[in-house]
Amino acid sequence: MTSFPIVELIDVWKSYDGTQALRGLNLEVNRGEIFGLIGPNGAGKTTTLKIIVGLLKMDRGIVRVNGVDISEEPYEYKRLIGYVPESVSLPEYLTVEELLIYAGKIRGVPDNQIRERMNYFIRLFELSEKRRALILSLSRGMRQKTAIASALIHDPDLLILDEPFIGIDPMGQHVLKELFSERVKEGKTIFISTHMLDTAERLCDRVAIIHKGQNVASGDLKNLQQLSRTGESATLEEVFLKLTEEAKELMVEEPIERKRRTFFGFLRRSP
Amino acid sequence: MMRISLILNVYMFKVKVFFGAIRASRASVALLLLYTIGFLPSVFGFLTLITNAVKQEAGVNVEFYVEVLSAIASGIMVFAILLSLRGYMVFDYEQNILLTSPIRPRELLIASIFADLTLALVFANPILVLYILLVFSLNLSALSAITMLLAILLFIFMLILLKISLSIMKSLYGRRWINAFTSMIMLFLMLPALSLFLDISLNYSSLPYPSKFLAEILLGIIYDCGVEPLSLLSLTSYFLLSLAFFMVISEKNFFPMAGYAPFVSPFDVSMRTQTLKIERSIRTFSRMGAFLTLNPESKSLLSFLMKKEFIRMLREGSFFGVLLLYLVVLFVISITSIVPSQGAQRPPPQMFFTTFFIGVYSLITPLILVGNWRFSDLENLWIPLTSGADMRMVIKALAYDFILISSVLPAIIILILSITSNINPLLPLILVTSTSMIGCPVNLYITIKFLGKKRRGTPSIFVSWASMLLSALLLTPTYILVVLISSLALGYAVSTPISAIILVYSAVIMMLFMRLAEREILTIEV
Numbered sequence: 001m002t003s004f005p006i007v008e009l010i011d012v013w014k015s016y017d018g019t020q021a022l023r024g025l026n027l028e029v030n031r032g033e034i035f036g037l038i039g040p041n042g043a044g045k046t047t048t049l050k051i052i053v054g055l056l057k058m059d060r061g062i063v064r065v066n067g068v069d070i071s072e073e074p075y076e077y078k079r080l081i082g083y084v085p086e087s088v089s090l091p092e093y094l095t096v097e098e099l100l101i102y103a104g105k106i107r108g109v110p111d112n113q114i115r116e117r118m119n120y121f122i123r124l125f126e127l128s129e130k131r132r133a134l135i136l137s138l139s140r141g142m143r144q145k146t147a148i149a150s151a152l153i154h155d156p157d158l159l160i161l162d163e164p165f166i167g168i169d170p171m172g173q174h175v176l177k178e179l180f181s182e183r184v185k186e187g188k189t190i191f192i193s194t195h196m197l198d199t200a201e202r203l204c205d206r207v208a209i210i211h212k213g214q215n216v217a218s219g220d221l222k223n224l225q226q227l228s229r230t231g232e233s234a235t236l237e238e239v240f241l242k243l244t245e246e247a248k249e250l251m252v253e254e255p256i257e258r259k260r261r262t263f264f265g266f267l268r269r270s271p
Numbered sequence: 272m273m274r275i276s277l278i279l280n281v282y283m284f285k286v287k288v289f290f291g292a293i294r295a296s297r298a299s300v301a302l303l304l305l306y307t308i309g310f311l312p313s314v315f316g317f318l319t320l321i322t323n324a325v326k327q328e329a330g331v332n333v334e335f336y337v338e339v340l341s342a343i344a345s346g347i348m349v350f351a352i353l354l355s356l357r358g359y360m361v362f363d364y365e366q367n368i369l370l371t372s373p374i375r376p377r378e379l380l381i382a383s384i385f386a387d388l389t390l391a392l393v394f395a396n397p398i399l400v401l402y403i404l405l406v407f408s409l410n411l412s413a414l415s416a417i418t419m420l421l422a423i424l425l426f427i428f429m430l431i432l433l434k435i436s437l438s439i440m441k442s443l444y445g446r447r448w449i450n451a452f453t454s455m456i457m458l459f460l461m462l463p464a465l466s467l468f469l470d471i472s473l474n475y476s477s478l479p480y481p482s483k484f485l486a487e488i489l490l491g492i493i494y495d496c497g498v499e500p501l502s503l504l505s506l507t508s509y510f511l512l513s514l515a516f517f518m519v520i521s522e523k524n525f526f527p528m529a530g531y532a533p534f535v536s537p538f539d540v541s542m543r544t545q546t547l548k549i550e551r552s553i554r555t556f557s558r559m560g561a562f563l564t565l566n567p568e569s570k571s572l573l574s575f576l577m578k579k580e581f582i583r584m585l586r587e588g589s590f591f592g593v594l595l596l597y598l599v600v601l602f603v604i605s606i607t608s609i610v611p612s613q614g615a616q617r618p619p620p621q622m623f624f625t626t627f628f629i630g631v632y633s634l635i636t637p638l639i640l641v642g643n644w645r646f647s648d649l650e651n652l653w654i655p656l657t658s659g660a661d662m663r664m665v666i667k668a669l670a671y672d673f674i675l676i677s678s679v680l681p682a683i684i685i686l687i688l689s690i691t692s693n694i695n696p697l698l699p700l701i702l703v704t705s706t707s708m709i710g711c712p713v714n715l716y717i718t719i720k721f722l723g724k725k726r727r728g729t730p731s732i733f734v735s736w737a738s739m740l741l742s743a744l745l746l747t748p749t750y751i752l753v754v755l756i757s758s759l760a761l762g763y764a765v766s767t768p769i770s771a772i773i774l775v776y777s778a779v780i781m782m783l784f785m786r787l788a789e790r791e792i793l794t795i796e797v
Contacts, residue, residue: 053657056796078659089650093553093586094579098565105575106660111567134586136553150654 004067006031006158006189007052012061014047014213021047022058022213029158029191034180036204037193038236040244044213045193046086049162052191053083065158079107082151086162086193088143092136096127096146099135103150114153121149124175140167148176159183160191165199177203201236209240211247273378281369281382282389288364289390303393306736310397317401322408325493333494334476337486341475342464344426344482349457351430355437356453358445360530370526376439377521384431415492422488422503425510429481432513436520442528481509549647552588560585572660576668580644584676589643593636593676597684600632633703634742636677637710638735641718644669645731649722652797663789666715670785673711678704697763698753701770705749706742708777712784713745714738719791745780749773 007029014022022044029035037045050056052063054074063070065077090099097118104114122131125145130138135146144167151159159180165173180190180203194200200207201221208218217227225234228242361370369379392399402423406416441449460482466474475483484506491498563582569575584590655665681703689696717738752773756766 050796055653055656075659075661078657081657081659083653083657085653089653091583091648091651091654092550093557093560093583093647094565098579098582101565101567102579103654103658105567105569105572106655106658108660114567134553134557136550136557 004064005029006066007035007191008062008064009048009052010062010064012048012051012063013059014044014051014056015059020213022051022061024061025210025213026215027208027218029189030206031157031189032184032187033205034184034190034192034203036200036207037191037210038195038197038200038207038240039210042212043210045210046162047213048210049083049160049191049193050085053081053160054078079154080157082154082156082159084144084147084151084161084164086166088147090135090143090147090150092134095132095134096122096138097131099146100150100153104153107154109154117153117155118149121152124179125149125172141169141172144168145172156188158189158191162193163195164192165194165196173199197235197237197240207236209243211244214247216243216247273375273381277374278378278382281374281379282385285365285382285386286389289386290393303733305740306733307396309736309740311400314397314401314404318404318408321405321493325409333490333496336490337483338463338467338475340486340490341480341483342461342467344485345460345464345475345480348430348433348482349460351434352437352453352457352460355434355441356450357438358442358528358530359435359438359525360532362532366529366531370529376523376525377518380435380517380521384435387431409493411492415498418498418503419489419492422485422506425506426481426485429506429510429513432510432517436513436516439520439523439525442525442530443523445528479505481506484509546646546650549587549643553586553647556588556591557586559591572664573668573671576664577672580668580672581676583647584640584643584672587643587647589640590676592639592643593680596632596636596639597680600681601684601687633677633681633706634710634739634746636681637673637707637714637742638739640673640677641711641714641738642731642735644673645718645722645734649797652795656797662792666785666789666792670712670715670781670788673715674707674781677711678707697766697770698757701773702749702753705773705777706746708774708781709745709749709784710742712781712788713742716784716788716791717741719788719795722795722797723791748776 005028007027009025009027012022012025012027013020025044025048027037027048037048039045047056051058052065052070054070058071066080068077070077091102094102100118100121101114104117109117122128125148127142127145127149130142135143138146144164148161148164151161164176168176184190184205192200192204206218206220207224209216209224217224219227221236221239222232224236224239224243225232228234228239228246230239230242234242365379402420405411406419411419437449437453441453460480463473463475463478463480465471475486484502487502488498488506490496491502560582563578563585565575565579565582567575569578581590655662682700685694685696685699685703688694718734721734721737752769755761756769761769
């Protein structure tokens with residue numbers, strides 16, 4: 001078994017239009033675990049996930065997936081990944097079946113396996129009645145299930161999900177949690193970002209709390225209780241509140257260097 | 272008692288909402304300027320046309336022109352009335368913010384009228400330029416210029432007030448008799464237009480229509496044959512009648528009955544409206560595209576992706592849009608070649624046919640196809656981008672599909688016409704193929720370029736405008752060679768190698784822009 005983490009972020013920085021989203025984020029996700037990324041709004045959770053899956057480019061830092069630096073090899077590593085974004089947008093002109101075929105085909109899954117896995121996930125997520133319906137006609141929860149099925153069609157080693165439980169009914173959430181546990185038993189990794197701290201507490205083996213683009217603390221609940229000095233009976237919510245509060249006090253606002261934009265700015269020689 | 276400051280605030284709010292999105296990208300301002308400049312050749316064209324017509328005074332039949340202009344103005348009135356049949360519509364933000372505030376209906380309506388006029392002024396600025404140039408080129412006196420402007424404004428305000436009042440009436444008392452009544456008005460307005468085609472005694476000159484009064488005033492000034500005070504008085508009376516109608520109806524509380532429409536602004540960069548439109552199209556067209564389904568048993572990834580894109584175009588209506596466009600072209604060309612024109616010498620059919628295709632429709636087709644892809648699939652790009660699939664293949668599939676549809680559909684129409692109208696199909700086919708080979712990759716590249724972080728805020732109208740300009744520019748060698756072949760009436764021996772040169776040139780441009788688009792797609796962030 002390989003010893004290096006499946007996901008590793010080292011000193012990752014990212015800014016958008018003058019807002020620093022990530023400030024030297026460090027993170028490690030181990031193989032065969034359910035890892036949760038938690039943090040307040042605007043902490044940089046979605047940005048982190050998008051950088052890992054290659055939808056955003058970091059300003060600086062190193063991201064390794066399965067030991068491969070994604071800046072050096074930005075395409076092949078994606079075959080290991082299944083990803084579901086927070087606000088799922090799907091091609092509404094396709095049917096559920098067609099979307100799963102499309103997802104499988106562009107990931108190079110053999111034709112017979114596409115059919116097999118498609119049927120399995122359609123049954124698992126109770127989408128049988130809607131398999132030939134256009135995605136346009138699906139409810140939000142059904143769309144989310146379809147998106148998750150499309151992310152699993154190539155049986156990825158690493159499943160990255162941004163707020164996966166939003167919009168899914170309790171029964172669907174239960175099925176999903178069971179599925180995650182089964183995959184972890186098979187040695188696969190689940191990396192989720194969530195606001196639902198009670199779910200994270202029950203589901204995740206380890207979590208990382210990020211605040212203003214920095215990793216405030218990471219580990220299992222026990223580690224976090226010790227770090228936060230909240231006691232053994234403290235819930236993840238209590239730990240989270242304590243740690244983010246402390247982080248707020250410690251964090252010094254770092255001004256972002258903005259490039260001065262003037263009409264003749266392009267004439268200036270770059271340093 | 273109306274609250275002027277409230278009306279002003281609402282007016283400012285509406286204008287800001289409309290133009291607010293322009294701030295998302297600095298390119299918008301430059302492109303707005305480009306839009307105005309782009310219309311200037313047409314403005315000068317119209318100006319020359321009108322001044323030349325006026326200068327050739329001998330034998331001018333002003334009465335006939337009054338009929339034509341009355342018919343056009345009546346058509347505009349009918350369009351305004353047709354719009355009112357939907358009832359009074361408000362945008363989603365108005366529904367949420369304004370209709371839930373203590374504003375009164377009349378206050379909202381007045382603010383809306385002035386906001387709409389302000390917005391219209393920005394986009395109709397080429398018409399204003401035309402008006403000013405016309406005043407100077409025809410040496411109109413100050414009084415004539417003012418009278419002309421006054422008549423136009425009276426007509427426009429009358430239309431706006433009529434449209435608003437009728438739509439509120441429709442919302443409040445949505446009964447069938449309103450539809451019947453408005454349909455009767457529309458019928459009466461357009462009935463005299465038949466006299467332009469048929470030998471009937473009913474014409475606009477004998478009827479007291481506002482459109483006729485407007486036509487009489489405008490042509491009276493342009494041809495310097497004097498303005499009848501009665502015409503001006505009658506037009507003013509119509510305006511006052513509409514105003515009275517508006518004052519009565521704007522007292523009513525129509526807010527609970529107002530219809531809802533998603534906010535539309537050409538500066539809107541959220542693509543929400545366009546996405547909603549695409550959703551509606553999918554509901555309409557998906558059944559027609561249901562015969563073709565996606566299955567994994569495709570020979571190659573490229574053919575699979577091409578099929579997937581073709582299915583998208585079938586189900587979201589792009590294919591039918593282009594088909595409809597060319598059916599209209601076929602219909603128009605067929606009619607113009609069947610109906611003999613009165614007096615005037617008809618241009619040679621091939622010339623008309625070629626100009627029509629190349630000048631307008633061939634350039635529009637890639638715009639439609641690429642624009643619809645942007646609206647329906649941009650948000651779904653995360654699927655291929657996170658899959659590790661070769662994005663060059665995705666671009667190739669898109670470009671090949673666009674080229675196929677934008678060249679095969681018109682080619683079928685050209686071949687039909689070549690049989691029915693005995694036209695040599697070679698030149699039109701070469702032109703259409705070249706336009707499609709150059710237009711599609713250029714549009715695709717520009718669209719992807721404007722998905723970049725710094726340019727994403729650019730309104731789609733400007734992206735389309737920039738794509739069309741660049742395509743037209745790159746098509747210049749094609750146009751020159753085609754004009755050479757047709758004007759010098761070159762035989763097959765010469766025209767065939769020139770056609771081959773055109774196709775080779777188009778292929779080079781196609782490859783270049785596909786390469787650029789393939790490189791660009793890898794840099795976008797979604």
